[in-house]
Amino acid sequence: MNQQLAGYAPTPAAARMENHGSAMLKVAMATGQDLFARTGSVVAYEGFIQYEPNPPAVRQIASAWVTGEGAPLMKCSGDGLLYLADYGADVVVVHLDNDALSVNGTNVLAFDAHLQWGVERVKGMAKFAGQGLWNVQISGTGWVALTSRGTPVVVDCGRGDDETYVDPDALVAWSPGLKVKGKRSFKASALIGRGSGEAYQMAFSGQGIVVVQPSEDSTDRLRIRH
Secondary structure, three states: OOOOOHHHOOOOOOOOEEEOOOOOEEEEEOOOOOEEEEOOOEEEEEEEEEEEEOOHHHHHHHHHOOOOOOOOEEEEEEEEEEEEOOOOOEEEEEEEEEEEEEEOHHHEEEEEOOOEEEEEEEOOOHHHHOOOEEEEEEEEEEEEEEEEOOOOEEEEHHHOOOOEEEOHHHEEEEOOOOEEEEEEEOOOOOOOOOOOOOEEEEEEEOOOEEEEOOOOOOOOOOOOOO
């Protein structure tokens, strides 16, 4: 191999999921250890890997997703190494240990198929988002990979009584045990959010973490629906 390229060669798998660089996920696949992954995220694989787009389990759970887009997931199975990416976004690998995480659907890259998951309405946000704000809640013990548009910050909300305010379009994930409520500001030059006129924030309180990316999602998650 050309010596200039040798440093980019894959290393032996040390865990079920791990980063290969900041923007690529490497998954060690094995028989019986299936994976749900974002449709279209596979950039390469070694070994024998099969894909099932929009499997029945995904169709059934995602029927509650009111955006009309559904959950763009496929089921991966087989033996080998699987490489996933999402348009150069940073990849964040999380191991849940009998724990849970609420994730913005656009930031879900992959997770172990044996984990419990579902599409759930975020309580307290309906009056800000018309029909409400929906997230994917994943729980159990296993691996989850998220994407972030740039290196994220993980805010620990349990260090004091103050609430943590986040632009919903920059929100990646949070601990489901946190209390969530909406906050609005009528100032045109609002501190959080880039839109003019009304600005909306999500306020988090309690024990848990919030993951925030440094680039706002273009979907405008709290746009008022008429």
